[in-house]
Structures are given as structure tokens and as C-alpha cells.
Amino acid sequence: MTSLDRLLDSEPTVVAAGADLLAAAVEEQGATVYRVDWRPPVSGSAASLPTLAAAGKTFAANRLAVDRMLGVRPMLVDIGTAGECLPDMAERTFLHAGPPVEWADASGPLRGALIGAMLYEGLAESPEQAETLAARGDIELSPCHHHSAVGPMAGVISPSMPVAVVHDDAGDGVAYSTLNEGLGKVLRYGAFAPEVIDRLRWMDSVLGPVLGAVLRTRGPVDLQSLIAQALQMGDDGHNRNRAVTSLFLRQIGSALIDGVDSPSDQRRAVFDFIDGNDHFMLNLVMAAGKLGSDAASGVDASSLVTVMARNGTEFGIRLSGTGNRWFTAPAPRVEGLYLGGFSADDASPDIGDSTITETVGLGGFAMAAAPAIVGFVGGTATGAVRRTLQMYEITLAEHPAYQIPMLEFRGTPVGIDAGLVVRTGIQPQINTGIAGRIPGTGMVGAGLVEAPMEVFVDGIEALAEAVR
Amino acid sequence: MISSIQIHRGRYHDSVRLMQASRAVGDVAGVHAALVAMATELNLDLLADMGFDTAEADDWGADDLLVAIRAEDEAALEVAREVLAQALVARPSPEGGWDAPDPRTIGHAARDADVALISMPGEHAYAEAAEALELGLHVMVFSDNVSIEHEMALKKRAAQRGLLVMGPDCGTTIINGVGLGFANAVLPGPVSMVGASGTGIQQLCCLLDDAGVGVRHAIGTGSRDLSGEVGGRSTKQAMHALDADPATDVIVVISKPPAEAVAAEVRDAAAACDTPVVVVFMGDTTLEDGSGEVLAVLGREPRAYSAWPASRSDRRPGTIRGLFSGGTLRDDARFVVERALGATVGTSEGSSGHVFVDYGDDRYTRGRAHPMIDQTVRLDRLAEAARDETVGIALLDVVLGHGANPDPAGELAPAIEQVVDAGVAVIASLCGTKGDPQGLARQAATLNSAGAAVYVSNAAAARHAAGLAARMEER
The missing domain is CATH 3.90.1700.10 (v583 domain like)
Structure with missing residues (x-):
């Protein structure tokens, strides 16, 4: 029986878009009508939609x-260094969040984070010097998204920073993100005080190596599984990451206790750092997202x-x-x-x-x-x-x-x-x-x-x- | 100025609720600064930055709730504390359940639907109809002002997927007794129709209903389906499907005059059907003749359709003014009158002699609903006919059914009385079935007691008008 034969074989079920009077008239006759709260497309798009409809490819393409977006299987496999891992990352490449932007047009927090990252990389001695160097083009700005990476807020990634390496277990994609510094005065929010830089140094010398060793010992962490559980524990994966961070700590707990060679004070510090930052997992959720986005x-x-x-x-x-x-x-x-x-x-x-x-x-x-x-x-x-x-x-x-x-x-x-x-x-x-x-x-x-x-x-x- | 710091040990609230609470407290008149937060190191730094005394802070921990308020006086502080207490109490949801917002696209609304009824302004209809086809839906496009290129594209794509496109500019479809668009309530029966004309389908439904014959399906195909460009795609597709329908005993194909080549193709397709096909191409024949042919195929006697003659016969001489809401009904009546009188009937306002205008045409519907719903323009033209002494007869259609005006006769009656009083003979072609929500008998009675002669058959109404006009000319 063809679709048309089926239509003629029973009472129609109607979806109605447009004049409500016509939907009501069908409903009056006892037939099922699903109403569309239809409204004209936003101005500027009315000509594009028929063109796309005429080409007839978009529905299947979507x-x-x-x-493909839903087909990825993001696994956190290792912690590396931006300069070594990220594609097209030169010595003076500084990545940032969002679409491309020049220093002259950069926002306050992005400038602050770039200044901080230049101090951290030893490219400048003072914030003032960093600004001068950045303004005259000594560093090359590029969006994280152009380098298989993502960064929260200012999203600044400089070559020495540790990055999470997330592999697609269902394909061959790789995505990267920085590690989350915590709340308050942090680089990603544009802060560059000495304590901010010190924390970044600790992250590349202790947090990154210890966590990397943990991951290599215990094997990859299934990010999608953690996020799925966390959503049922009250996380949204963006503004609340308390559950997923807790779950992550349990995942790495035993390897962190006795699976790696690091000194115990370092292991303890790594535990406390993650435990003390409800947003630690935000960056990893983002890297998992980037994998789907690229796919x-x-x-x-x-x-x-x-x-x-x-x-x-x-x-x-x-x-x-x-x-x-x-x-x-x-x-x-x-x-x-x-x-x-x-x-x-x-x-x-x-x-x-x-x-x-x-x-x-x-x-x-x-x-x-x-x-x-x-x-x-x-x-x-x-x-x-x-x-x-x-x-x-x-x-x-x-x-x-x-x-x-x-x-x-x-x-x-x-x-x-x-x-x-x-x-x-x-x-x-x-x-x-x-x-x-x-x-x-x-x-x-x-x-x-x-x-x-x-x-x-x-x-x-x-x-x-x-x-x- | 008073500064107050309170610590509530072990009382946890999430930071969002606390930020809200801080804002609520800060908004209290007389409060200059407020921080309601867990006593974390970060928040203690903020507290210090805000100028509060943090001397005892070493005793506080991240599990303790910190309430710091700086206010003008004790009274303001008191209010602030009350506001804070309120802000930290869990508020019940104002509604019980989750009402999903109304879906805004066909894709999200469709669920198990099998046909999409599309009636937004024509410029947007194509993209919506194309999406409905992608979703595997049959489509009825009620909207007009869709380009013929887009119509062809839709029908081509539909054919590839075994789907049917009814329209654009499709006023009427009936599937298993359920009317889409403007449709009369029909009894179940053996007749199925394929029509490029909405009011043509409606008239035929009404004539058959009057003869006690029911309708199974009436597939509208859109006013241009039988044009040379579109080539009768939907008509042929629907004929084929109806031919395979075991419950259809007769198929009727209805159209305004089609392109010659397409007419031949449709006649060939009709000949190839196992089911008897009656072809009604306007200009060759009337809808009434078509109904007669259908009755003949079903082995029924031909009959005179219901009519309610006018009680008054005093009237002034003059031409026929046709005020139609259906284009096909207008053409049907024009065909009858032109043949009867041997005179040309004008089709636009301002023509001389007999003039029949379709007030459903685009130029009269800008900014208002179709005259089957909104009769403002026709009421105005009726009053004008009363004043115009060259007019002796007013001929109008009154279309009932789903989607149409709930009481068209009631709205027209006072205007009809006025025209009749001015000496104009009023003849109404009442397109309705006994099952229509407006009530055929009631509508007929209203028109009739206002002074109109009422006919269920549009051709009969036109013949009556022509007859009166001929008699006037003789006098």
C-alpha cells in the first residue's frame, strides 16, 4: 500500500500551519489536528529559505x-602541552576564545588574559611591557577553534600550558582544552596578578604531569558517560559542573593514590585542587563538545x-x-x-x-x-x-x-x-x-x-x- | 551607618541562590552594601574589598553562611533581614506541570500526522511545503501567491516520494469525509472527485447531497494544476489513486478550462481508469450537467435540485449584477447566462451590461479575509446595486460549510431586503449541504424571507436570472 493509498484509507491526521480558522474548522469535524504556532521568519531570511528549499539538500545534510555530532565517543586520554599537541601552534602563537580578533579590538578580559599569558611565558617582564609587545604585533593571535581546541572565557592558550587531550573512540578526531584554574582571580577571567601566574606555573609543573601519569596508568576516562551521569545529578555541563567533577575524582581516585610515582604532597595537591574547584570539569566537557563539533x-x-x-x-x-x-x-x-x-x-x-x-x-x-x-x-x-x-x-x-x-x-x-x-x-x-x-x-x-x-x-x- | 556581620554555621545554600539573595538584600532601601555568601576564601576577600571587618574570619569556613549588610539605620537592617529570610526559603513553582511551548514548525508539530495543511502567506508557503514533503507528509497548500516554478518543484519532488501535493491555491479537499479548507459536510458515499477548483468541488458535493448521494473523497489539486506548465501532475496522480480505491464507484474530474494538451492527457487517463470517470471541464459544460452525469452512471434518475422561489415579483428592468465569492461559481453562471442570452457577460467592475465579479479574487481580498468569511465588500456592492438604476437583477452565491462564515444569510438578509425594496430581483445560489454547520434549510429560509429566490444549483440560479432578464428585454 502506498502512502497515498494509506491516506485515502482512513481519516486524515492533520498538521496545520497558517490561518487558525482552517485548523479550527478541521478540528470541528472531530479529526486530530496538530497546530503549528507559525510565524514569519525573522527579517532578512525570507529570501534564503526558499533558495535552500529549492536546492533540496539541507534536510538530509542536517x-x-x-x-556525526552525536556519533563521537570522547575519551580523555592524556595531558600534554599546547605547544607540542596543538596543530599550527608556533612559539609566539596565543590562542583565544571566539572568532578572530586583533589586539586593538580585544575586550578587557581577553587583554588581561593575554597579558597574563605573556608574563607566564616570560615574553614580558611587566603588564605594561606585555601590552606594548602585543600592541606592536609581537604575538600572533588565533582562535582556539582553528586549532582543534576550546578555552572558557578569554580562552587564552599559550605554548607552555598543559592541555587535556580528548580522543574520539568512534573515529579519529582529537580535541584539546586547557585545564580549569578555579574561580575568582584567574587568567581566563582576565586576571594576571602574580598569584594567577604562579598557579599557571604549578599547573604545568605539577597538575599536568601528575594527571597525565594518572590517565596513562588507569586508562582513558569516558567523558560522555560522566556527563550523562552528571546531568542526572543536577549539572547542566556549563554553569554547574559540581557532579561531573566529583565523578571524575572518583574515576581517578585510586590511580592518584598509588598508581603514579609523583611525591605524595603533589598528589595531595592535585586532589585538593580538583576537589576545590566545582568547575574543574567544564574544560573537559568543552573538549568533548569540540570533538562533536568538528565531526x-x-x-x-x-x-x-x-x-x-x-x-x-x-x-x-x-x-x-x-x-x-x-x-x-x-x-x-x-x-x-x-x-x-x-x-x-x-x-x-x-x-x-x-x-x-x-x-x-x-x-x-x-x-x-x-x-x-x-x-x-x-x-x-x-x-x-x-x-x-x-x-x-x-x-x-x-x-x-x-x-x-x-x-x-x-x-x-x-x-x-x-x-x-x-x-x-x-x-x-x-x-x-x-x-x-x-x-x-x-x-x-x-x-x-x-x-x-x-x-x-x-x-x-x-x-x-x-x-x- | 551600621555594619552587621552574621555567621550561620553549617548552613549551605548554592551560590546562585546566594547571589540572588545578595541582590534582593542589596535592593532594600537604606541598604548600601550586602554580601550573602558561603564563607570561602574568595568570598572573604570580597568581604574585605567591600570594607567589612574580617577580624574574626579565621574562625569561619566554607560550610558557614556569611551575611554582611551595611545599612543606614536599624530599621533598614531589619527589613533587609526579613527580605533575606524570604529569599532563602524555597519557593514553590507557580504552575504544577510543564506545559510545552506550542511548536513553531511543522517538523516539531507533525507527530503522526499524514497531511500538512499550509495556509500562511504565499511567499513563505513553498519552504514550509517543501519541508512537509521531506517529513513524508502529503501537503495541501491553501495559500495562493506561490510561483509556478515552486509549484512544479513541489509536485515533482512529491511524485518522487509517492506523496500528493494539493495546491497551491487549493481551497477544498475532503478525505474520508473530513474537509480541509472550505468544505461542505458530506455523507459517506460512492463518489470521489479530483478538482482544480475549490468551489467547483463544493457545488458538486452540494448537488449530489441534494440528490441523496454521498462523497468519499474530493482531492483538490490547486487552480493551476491543469495548466500547460504543471501538466496535471496532481490530477493524474489523484485519479490513479482513486481508481485503485475499492470504495470509489465514480470519479469526477472538475476544472476550469484546462490547457488543451493537458485536457487531452486527462481524458486519456480517464479512459485508462477501470472506474467510470466523469470529466467536467468548465466552458464545455456546467457543474449541474456534471452532477447529472454522475447520477446517470450510478443509475439514478435525473432530478430538479431544491429551490425556494421568491414571493415578490414586482421589479424594475435592468441588467444582471453577479456578486460571487467563488470564481468557479461565477464562471459556471456566466457560461449559462451567455448561452441563454447570447450576450457577453463582463467580469470586472465598471463593465457595461451584465457584469459578474469574483470577489474572492486577490484584488478584493487584500487586507481582509475571503468573501466566504468576510462579506463586507459584497454587502457594500449590494447596497450599490440598489442605488444603480441600470441593475434589475442581483445574482449571488452563498457558500456554506466548514471554514465559511457561520451565518452568511443572516448577514446578507438586511442588504437583500433593501435591494428587493428598490425593485431589484435577488437570486441566491446557495452552496450548502444538509449536514453543514450553518444549516442549509435555515440559511435558505433566511435568504428567502428577505426576498431572494434561492437555488441549490448554481446553474439553475443562473438560468432563472437569464430568464428574468430575457422577459424584461421583451417588455
Whole structure:
């Protein structure tokens, strides 16, 4: 029996988009009608959508791209050094979060982090000297995303920094991230005080080598499994990583106790460091996300969003079907809650690669899993659930591993389709930290931000141009 | 100015709730600074930076809740503490369950649907219809203003996937008795239709209903399906499917005059069907004739369709003014009148002689609903006909059914009374079935008591108009 024969064989079940009167008229007759709360696409995209529809490739391309995104199996295998591991990393290459940016346009926290990293690398004696060198182009700036890497907030990675090495067990991809320094005055929030630099030195001399040895002893850590468990323990994978960090410590516990040769005070220090930082695992969750993002990129005609990232000056995205192009808009302000005496006046615009988590179905998209941080969405668990439910409208799939107990263990919404974003007018919701505006300040708060609509409009327009 | 620091040992709250609490307290009038936080090293540094006394801080630990408030006076401090207590109490959710937001795309709404009904403005309809096809749905595009290139692309893609595209500009479809778009309530029966004309389908449904014959399916194909470009793709596809349908005894194909080559192809396809096919191409024949042919195939007697004659016969001489909401009904009536009177009937306002206008045409529907729903324009033109002394007869269609105005006769009646009082004969072609939600008998009675002669058959209404006009000319 063909599909048409089946249609003629029974009462139709209708999905109705457009005039409500017509939907109501069908409903009146007792037939099942699913109503679409249809609205015109956001301005600027009305011409691109028919072009994509006429090419007829995007629907299948998006299925392929999102399957690739979900097909990766991220395993933390080792800790290496940025200069040795990362592709195209020269001696004076300094990586940063978000789309490309020059020193002249760099935000306060990014400048602060770059100054800190130059002090750490011994390229400058003082912050002032670092600024002078950076301003005259002595260092080469490049986005982490161009080097298989991601970094939270300023996302600065310099050659001597230890990096987590995450392999795809289901393919041949590799992704990298820095190790998380903790909260407060830290490099990623733009702080560069001596204690910040000292901590970075300890990380490359103790934390990295000890953790690397632990991983080589016990074998790889299955990141997807940890994240999946953590979502059922109240993490969102972006603004809350307490559960996943705890789970990680249990994973490495026995190897850390007696599986490595390091002196006991170093092992103890590594334990305390991870134990004292609820966000230790954020960077590893991000590296796992980067693996999926890279796997999904390069599918012709796909409107899947593979990257969302910000540098404090601009918010940028990349689509699977538009190669390495960035689509950017000014970085938005974060709606947030502030630490201590800080206020919105102290805040830098949105910054960091950590939006990779939202790109792969975590963070703002998994808000319903994290009741402990519902304060960011109006303070109610209902608000958190609503946010997540809304994200299903702009995503292509439900994550097979990451599930939300409150939604009867439904998979998180994953695989943002720029086409759906411009059609529905729904912007991706991002959970994020807030950095201080002035270089050297550090973290001032945390909150919510929406990805700016124009980057999706531009991305869809470019994709339409490419398939025409 | 008073500074207050309290420590609550072992009382844990997550940092988000505490930041919220800090903000709530800080917002209290008379409070200059507030920090509500776990007494971690980081927070103790913040406390010092904010200028609070941290002399006893060595005794505090990360498991202790720190409440530091600097306020103008005791009263402000008191209020701040109350606000803090409130802020740290768990608040119940205002709603019980999770109401999912309404889906905004067909892809997210469709679930187990088998057909998508698309009726947004035409410029957006193509992309939506294309997606529905990708999802494996049959598609009815009610929207007009879709380019013929896009129509062809949709129908080509649908054919590759064994799916049917009804439209664009498809006003009526009935599948197993369920009407999509403008559709009359039909009884189940042996007749299935394929129509490039919505009101054509509706008229035929009504004539058959009047004759006691039910309808199984009526597949709308869109007004341009039988054009040379589209080539009758959906029509042929639907004929083929209906031919295979064991419950269909007669197939009727209805269209405005098609492209010649396409007409021949459709007739060939009809001849190839095992099921008898009645072809009604407007301009060759009337919808009433088509209904007669169907009845003949079913072995039924031909009949006169229901009519309610007008009670008044005093009227002034003049031409026929046709005020239609259905384009096909207009053409059907025009065909009858032109043949009867041997005169040309104008089709746009301002023409001289007999003029039949389709008020469902784009130029009259900008910014308002179709005249089957919103009768404002027709009411206005009726009043105008009363004032225009060259008009002797007003001929209008009144379309009932799902999707149509809930009481069209009731809205028209006062205007009809006025025209009749001015000496104009009013003739209504009432396109409705006994099952229609507006009630056929009630609508007929309302029109009739306002002074209109009422006919279920559009052709019969047109013949009556032509007859009156001819008699006037003789006088």
C-alpha cells in the first residue's frame, strides 16, 4: 500500500500551519489536528529559505551532520602541552576564545588574559611591557577553534600550558582544552596578578604531569558517560559542573593514590585542587563538545551550527555547510547575578568558547536538568524546564546519552539548526559566567545570554548563496 | 551607618541562590552594601574589598553562611533581614506541570500526522511545503501567491516520494469525509472527485447531497494544476489513486478550462481508469450537467435540485449584477447566462451590461479575509446595486460549510431586503449541504424571507436570472 493509498484509507491526521480558522474548522469535524504556532521568519531570511528549499539538500545534510555530532565517543586520554599537541601552534602563537580578533579590538578580559599569558611565558617582564609587545604585533593571535581546541572565557592558550587531550573512540578526531584554574582571580577571567601566574606555573609543573601519569596508568576516562551521569545529578555541563567533577575524582581516585610515582604532597595537591574547584570539569566537557563539533563540520548544505563562541567583542558562529567562515555580531551583554559588590557596570560583554556546551546539547539547553542554578532563569524550576523545552524547537535531535530526569529522561535538545532559529525567531539560550570589564578584575558574576539573531540570518544567507 | 556581620554555621545554600539573595538584600532601601555568601576564601576577600571587618574570619569556613549588610539605620537592617529570610526559603513553582511551548514548525508539530495543511502567506508557503514533503507528509497548500516554478518543484519532488501535493491555491479537499479548507459536510458515499477548483468541488458535493448521494473523497489539486506548465501532475496522480480505491464507484474530474494538451492527457487517463470517470471541464459544460452525469452512471434518475422561489415579483428592468465569492461559481453562471442570452457577460467592475465579479479574487481580498468569511465588500456592492438604476437583477452565491462564515444569510438578509425594496430581483445560489454547520434549510429560509429566490444549483440560479432578464428585454 502506498502512502497515498494509506491516506485515502482512513481519516486524515492533520498538521496545520497558517490561518487558525482552517485548523479550527478541521478540528470541528472531530479529526486530530496538530497546530503549528507559525510565524514569519525573522527579517532578512525570507529570501534564503526558499533558495535552500529549492536546492533540496539541507534536510538530509542536517541529518548527516547531527548524526556525526552525536556519533563521537570522547575519551580523555592524556595531558600534554599546547605547544607540542596543538596543530599550527608556533612559539609566539596565543590562542583565544571566539572568532578572530586583533589586539586593538580585544575586550578587557581577553587583554588581561593575554597579558597574563605573556608574563607566564616570560615574553614580558611587566603588564605594561606585555601590552606594548602585543600592541606592536609581537604575538600572533588565533582562535582556539582553528586549532582543534576550546578555552572558557578569554580562552587564552599559550605554548607552555598543559592541555587535556580528548580522543574520539568512534573515529579519529582529537580535541584539546586547557585545564580549569578555579574561580575568582584567574587568567581566563582576565586576571594576571602574580598569584594567577604562579598557579599557571604549578599547573604545568605539577597538575599536568601528575594527571597525565594518572590517565596513562588507569586508562582513558569516558567523558560522555560522566556527563550523562552528571546531568542526572543536577549539572547542566556549563554553569554547574559540581557532579561531573566529583565523578571524575572518583574515576581517578585510586590511580592518584598509588598508581603514579609523583611525591605524595603533589598528589595531595592535585586532589585538593580538583576537589576545590566545582568547575574543574567544564574544560573537559568543552573538549568533548569540540570533538562533536568538528565531526559535524564540513557537510555540504547543512545549516547545523557547529560553533558558537565569543571573544568579548564579537559573538560568532560557524555552520557545517559554510566551511571555516565565521558569522559575527557584537557580543551581547549577559543578564545575570553578580558577586559581592559587582554590578552590570563592571561586566564585560559575553566571552568564551564555553558555548560549545550549548552547541552540543548542554548548558542552557540542559537547564531543566539543573534545578540548583534555576536562579538564572527567574528562580523557578518551571522556568528552567520551559527554557529547555523551547530549545527543542530549534534543534535537530534529542541526545541519545544526555537525558533529563524531569522530562521523563528525554534526551537534551541537540544540534542547533540555524534555519530553525530564523524560522521560529527563537534564539539559543546560553548559561555563562561574567568576566570583569577592566583587565585584571576576574569573575564578577554569572547569568544568561541569548545568541544574537543576526549571525543566524547571515549564516543562512551565506548557505543559500553556497547551494544556489 | 551600621555594619552587621552574621555567621550561620553549617548552613549551605548554592551560590546562585546566594547571589540572588545578595541582590534582593542589596535592593532594600537604606541598604548600601550586602554580601550573602558561603564563607570561602574568595568570598572573604570580597568581604574585605567591600570594607567589612574580617577580624574574626579565621574562625569561619566554607560550610558557614556569611551575611554582611551595611545599612543606614536599624530599621533598614531589619527589613533587609526579613527580605533575606524570604529569599532563602524555597519557593514553590507557580504552575504544577510543564506545559510545552506550542511548536513553531511543522517538523516539531507533525507527530503522526499524514497531511500538512499550509495556509500562511504565499511567499513563505513553498519552504514550509517543501519541508512537509521531506517529513513524508502529503501537503495541501491553501495559500495562493506561490510561483509556478515552486509549484512544479513541489509536485515533482512529491511524485518522487509517492506523496500528493494539493495546491497551491487549493481551497477544498475532503478525505474520508473530513474537509480541509472550505468544505461542505458530506455523507459517506460512492463518489470521489479530483478538482482544480475549490468551489467547483463544493457545488458538486452540494448537488449530489441534494440528490441523496454521498462523497468519499474530493482531492483538490490547486487552480493551476491543469495548466500547460504543471501538466496535471496532481490530477493524474489523484485519479490513479482513486481508481485503485475499492470504495470509489465514480470519479469526477472538475476544472476550469484546462490547457488543451493537458485536457487531452486527462481524458486519456480517464479512459485508462477501470472506474467510470466523469470529466467536467468548465466552458464545455456546467457543474449541474456534471452532477447529472454522475447520477446517470450510478443509475439514478435525473432530478430538479431544491429551490425556494421568491414571493415578490414586482421589479424594475435592468441588467444582471453577479456578486460571487467563488470564481468557479461565477464562471459556471456566466457560461449559462451567455448561452441563454447570447450576450457577453463582463467580469470586472465598471463593465457595461451584465457584469459578474469574483470577489474572492486577490484584488478584493487584500487586507481582509475571503468573501466566504468576510462579506463586507459584497454587502457594500449590494447596497450599490440598489442605488444603480441600470441593475434589475442581483445574482449571488452563498457558500456554506466548514471554514465559511457561520451565518452568511443572516448577514446578507438586511442588504437583500433593501435591494428587493428598490425593485431589484435577488437570486441566491446557495452552496450548502444538509449536514453543514450553518444549516442549509435555515440559511435558505433566511435568504428567502428577505426576498431572494434561492437555488441549490448554481446553474439553475443562473438560468432563472437569464430568464428574468430575457422577459424584461421583451417588455
